[in-house]
Amino acid sequence: MKFITTVLLALYLLFSVSPPAYADNTAPPDIRGEGGYLIDVQSGQTLFQKNPDELLAPASTTKIMTALLAIENGHFDDTVTISSTMLNSKLVYGTQIYLEPGEKLTVRDLLYATLLNSANDAAVALAEYVGKDVDSFVDLMNQRAQEIGATKTHFVNPSGLTEKEHLTTPHDLALIARVAYQNPTFAQFVRTKTQAISRSKDDVPVLMVNENKLLWRDSTVDGIKTGYTSEAQNCLVASATKDGRQLIGVILKSPGKEIYTDMQAMFDYGFTQYKNNVVKPAGSVLSSITVNNEPVDLTIDSPIYVTQKLNEDQPLLNLRVTSLNTEPLTSVEKGQAVAQVEVLEGEKHLNTLPLIASKTVLPKAEEPKGFFASLSLPWMAGTLLVILGFAAVIDKQRNRARYLRRRARRLRRENSKKL
Structure with missing residues (x-):
């Protein structure tokens, strides 16, 4: 019966709604939720906020x-008990x-x-899989939120069940959604409309149906997540892509x-x-460094965008470059990220991009050494002792030869006197 109910829900989502028409889209929208936010994914700039x-x-x-x-910490084919x-x-x-308890599902199916x-x-099963226990996983959630x-x-x-201190803001949730959607695997999951999962038990839900109604009726919408509790009321984070631009919207407490x-x-x-304008195209040189007395350009591998409201001046962006290394580099490979912009x-942060090296610089070659400079001290000492040993033997032989010659001369003189 649960399976049949899920199928009926899918059909309802597909056929029961139709896109609305808008009389005027030049003025900011008048949303009925308590909080709202609209962000351009490419530039990170805010287009609307409440x-x-x-x-x-x-x-x-x-x-x-x-x-x-x-997704960041797990493996899809792992089995979770x-x-x-x-x-x-x-x-x-x-x-x-x-x-x-005791049932086994893959991480992919739990997602x-x-x-x-x-x-x-x-969601709780995933939390225990990643964090070993729910409390530890919640710590990871809060840590990742701060990083974002x-x-x-x-x-x-x-x-997301109601608890007193479980809170976010429209702005924060837009930032989290933007980072999440930029993960291609996450994006693939949230744009999926239906997916059957494998269960070993009978009479349990196996067809997962995406509850985001916009995904079913608007071809530009490609995710992300709905929410509802009596305390939070209706919540929606959604993504839409059109003409090469992607927007993420957040509405809370509607x-x-x-x-x-x-x-x-x-x-x-x-x-x-x-509209979006490219401020710096991919491949632009934003800075340079010196490695072994060689200049190395630092470039971006993706464009920097600015979002401009029609009939208004283009916003000015500041670019702040910082190194990823605390010590001077002695070598670098082409494509290596050595700084970030x-x-x-x-002073509002929009994005951070890596700066990569434009060429390879090998470690500085050592100065060539002469024959004797290349010899190790122990080897030289041993060789010297051998040489000195040979010299002593030769000197002894010379002394013996001189002694024999002198004795021979003396004997000849003595013999000549006797004659």
Whole structure:
């Protein structure tokens, strides 16, 4: 029965909704969620924001971070044995695929269940797989959030179920989603509409259906994650790609299904009212270093973009170059990342790109040595003793020869006197 219900849900998502029409997309969208954010993925610049730094419950959009950590730290074909944690009703409840202790699933199938079906039990299983226990995994979630720059975010669990201190902001969630979607494997999962998983038990869900309605009705939408709890209300993080540009939108604490039309209004605004310009094309030289007295250009291998609002001046970007090495390099290989460039709008961080060496410089060759300079001291000492030994023998033989000659002369003189 659960399997049939899932199939019916898929058909509902496919046929029951249609794209809305918009009367005016020149003005910023009027979204009904408590918080909203729209970011250009290529440039990292903000196109729209509403209460960007307000702390709000993220609900199941939390699973973006859970899945990202599982992808970064796990192996898809690993088998996960489900633990007795599934029996903890305070940690595992709500949307589930009804995992039971002792059941075995691959990491890949748990990811599909987490990202498509939004299964809370699958998210907990991934947390225990990566972190060994839920608390340790939550520490990893918060650490990764800080690395991304989501400094106001604080996770308490891997699923997004309501807890007092489990909070993020529209801005932070956009940063997390941008980093996650730039992982090609993550992107492949969240753009998947349906996926069957392997289960050893009967009468349990096996067809995972993506709950993001926009993915089913708008061909430009290619992910990411929905969420809902009574505390968080409706939450949605979505990605859309059009004419070579990708946008990520976040809406938190929206009262109802209008969250989807509001998200499409945000996308429409971003695509029609902004354009991207290349500030520095791939291969541009941004700095240089000297290795063994040879100059080496440092280049970027991907473009630096700036997003410009139509009929307005192009924003100015600051580029800050920092070295990745604390000591001077004595050699470098072509393509080696030796520095990085931070892209800033004012003091706001937008992106960080590696700077790579344009050529190879080998270690400096040692000065050529003469024959005697190349000899080791012990070898020279031993050789000297041998030479001195031969010299002593030769000298002794010479002395013996001189003695014999003198004796022979003396005998001849004595013999001549007798005659």
